[in-house]
Amino acid sequence: MQALIGAALLASGRPVRLRELAGVLGLSEDAALRAVQAFGRELERAGLGFTLEAVAGGYRLIVPPHLSGQLAPLLAPPPLPPLSTAALEVLAIIAYRQPVTRAEIEAMRGASAGTVVTLQERELVKVVGRSDSVGSPLLYGTTEKFLLEFGLTTLKDLPPLPGTDFSHLLRS
Template sequence: MRQGGQALSESDQNVSIEQAVEAVLLTIDKSVKPAQIADAVGEALGVDIDSDVIRKAVEGLNSSYEASGRAFTIETIAGGFRIMAKPAFADVLASFHGHRASSRLSRAALETLSIVAYRQPVTRAEIESIRGVACGEVLRSLMDRRLVTIAGRAEELGRPMLYGTTRDFLTQFGLANLKDLPEIADAPAVPARLAQESTEQAPSADEGASDSAEPSMEGSQA
């Protein structure tokens, strides 16, 4: 890439790449993979860049945000990057958007979601065996929220549905991947943590449905 007949210095290129990465992240409402950003930014700037360059740019942006005391940062969510407000501003955002009440999950939903997250892929019968109550309506609610999806069918009599979490689950609870879930030894505290995080993140109901499925009719009599 050239400017005024001169090749841009490495420092100038880094600044330009950081600005381009920031512009991309400011225009999306879900996490985006480093490789996707690299392709778009590289093509636009006329330079060859890879995912490592994007990660370096994100580090630089976050350093700038921290130094200037900005209210947001770039988080690694579901294997991609996304600009998000810091947790300290959760109450302000919840109040402004009116999401506090609607974003809260019931205790039954939190318990069911915890079981799916840790035991996936898991059948409805397994979930109900652990909880001791019918879970059909709760599962449908979680699927409506795009937190749980059908992950396949079990190789057993009747081939019941298998359930698992979605990419939206990772996004809503601020997880890079399932390895970021609390240790199983902390499982009793998981519902409470999820309840707190669901309020802090408070995404819209229509956000990021690409990895979700339509609600299953299995257990419609529950």
């Protein structure tokens, strides 16, 4: 059972949802969850150089952070430059207010939301529909890659905001 779980997580190359694992294992979701948790504990005990992570609504195998520095020469491609402050502001607005139009983002920031293109290129945000307002502007939301990059299982894992005032997310 553990070999099959490990093989499924390794072969998939993406987080595998519990429902999918249950199907592969031929178990109920509850039984699959217990098996996955036991697999994670066994990985920790054995210290094999990777660990189980629950992220983006599924499970995946990762290299523990304490080993990743030593593996840097083997990893490719080189990391992208960090997001600019403007891009992070736009990303925060989209994450907390999605679905949201570019005009709404610009109104909240008081500045252009041109970095939406950068966020789309990095696959952190995507078009999720069109607004019913005049002109049917595009609506933006976050992607599964956003969850992966920020280590979130769901959007509910975002830190809570006090009320609906987003001004503290923006530049002063």
